[in-house]
Amino acid sequence: DAGVIQSPRHEVTEMGQEVTLRCKPISGHDYLFWYRQTMMRGLELLIYFNNNVPIDDSGMPEDRFSAKMPNASFSTLKIQPSEPRDSAVYFCASSFGATGGNTIYFGEGSWLTVV
Amino acid sequence: DQQVKQNSPSLSVQEGRISILNCDYTNSMFDYFLWYKKYPAEGPTFLISISSIKDKNEDGRFTVFLNKSAKHLSLHIVPSQPGDSAVYFCAARSGTGYSTLTFGKGTMLLVSP
Numbered sequence: 001d002a003g004v005i006q007s008p009r010h011e012v013t014e015m016g017q018e019v020t021l022r023c024k025p026i027s028g029h030d031y032l033f034w035y036r037q038t039m040m041r042g043l044e045l046l047i048y049f050n051n052n053v054p055i056d057d058s059g060m061p062e063d064r065f066s067a068k069m070p071n072a073s074f075s076t077l078k079i080q081p082s083e084p085r086d087s088a089v090y091f092c093a094s095s096f097g098a099t100g101g102n103t104i105y106f107g108e109g110s111w112l113t114v115v
Numbered sequence: 116d117q118q119v120k121q122n123s124p125s126l127s128v129q130e131g132r133i134s135i136l137n138c139d140y141t142n143s144m145f146d147y148f149l150w151y152k153k154y155p156a157e158g159p160t161f162l163i164s165i166s167s168i169k170d171k172n173e174d175g176r177f178t179v180f181l182n183k184s185a186k187h188l189s190l191h192i193v194p195s196q197p198g199d200s201a202v203y204f205c206a207a208r209s210g211t212g213y214s215t216l217t218f219g220k221g222t223m224l225l226v227s228p
Contacts, residue, residue, distance in 0.1 A: 004158070033215065042220030043159070043204060056215070091158055103149070104216060106158030 002026070004107035006092050012113045018080040021110045023092030024073055033104060034067055034077050035091040043091070049075065082114045118142045119207050121219035128226050134192040136222050138205030141186065145207040149216065150179060150190050153202045162203070163190070195226045 005024040013019055025032045034046040047057040052069045060067070064083070069075040079086055093106040120139045128134045138148075146167040151159035165172040165179045165188065172179050178191045192199055205219040 035218075043218035045215050045217075048215055093158070103161045103164075106151075106160070108156070108158045 004092055004094050004105055006090075006107035006110050008110060009108065010111045010113075012115065013082055015083055015114055016081045017114075018078065019082045019086075019112060019114075021077040021090050021092075021112070023075045023077070023107060025075070025092070025094030026096075026105055027073070029094035029096045029105075030072075031095045031097075031104075032069060032075050033093040033095075034075070035093060035106075037089045037091060037109070046077070079112075082112075084114045087113050116141075117219070118145075119205055119217050119219040121203075121205055121222045123222050124220070125223040125225065128195045128224065130197055130226055130228050131194045134190075134195040134199065134224055134226065136190040136192075136203050136205075136224065138188045138190075138219055139186055140188075140207050142207070142209065142217075143186070144209035145217075147208050148179070148181060148188050149206045149208075150177075151204040151206060151218075153204065153221070159204055192224075195224075197226050197228055200224055200226050 004026055007022045030051050033048040036044050036046055044059055046059045047067045048055055049069045065079055067077045089109045089111050091106050091109045093104045095104045118141050149164040150162040152162045153159040163174050163177050163179050165181050170181050176192055181188045202221045202223045204221045206216040208216050
């Protein structure tokens with residue numbers, strides 16, 4: 001089975017532009033997560049969905065960030081307008097079930113550079 | 116406030132020796148702990164985990180130790196191999212219902228031949 005698939009792998013954009021990151025979770029997984037990795041803060045959870053419904057978006061840094069999951073096989077993370085401090089690696093991850101010890105599977109990440 | 120802390124940003128070890136990566140946590144509600152490994156340009160991958168009802172879990176060359184009273188866990192790699200060079204993230208989750216993983220900032224391990 002294919003793992004979590006993210007696109008684009010690399011994105012360089014100018015400040016003020018809209019950025020859309022895309023994710024296809026592992027088939028059958030009912031939880032989807034968006035994480036951001038930076039040197040200063042490590043891996044931060046931005047938002048997660050359960051059965052396509054956003055459960056906790058308290059990690060979303062500000063209103064410029066939004067995430068959607070229109071169906072079980074697709075999610076987007078949008079930044080509008082983008083700023084240089086948004087430069088980071090954005091990971092999408094998915095998992096199955098709510099039992100203790102469930103493993104989260106990560107995609108390869110989207111490297112965003114805002115200049 | 117970091118609930119999961121990895122205080123060593125990096126660690127260098129010679130091939131064949133033991134690598135010990137440390138992790139401290141502050142949330143006493145955490146009851147399950149995981150280690151993830153991340154190579155450059157790849158996503159983190161699950162390595163090993165431990166439940167709070169145990170104090171040790173072993174999988175091949177990898178062993179995780181948990182000291183609940185000290186709120187401390189460690190990952191031991193014996194013997195270390197150059198292919199183990201990666202960033203290692205400690206993660207924790209709390210018990211009731213579903214909860215997300217809280218990650219540390221990671222420790223970069225370099226194993227030299």
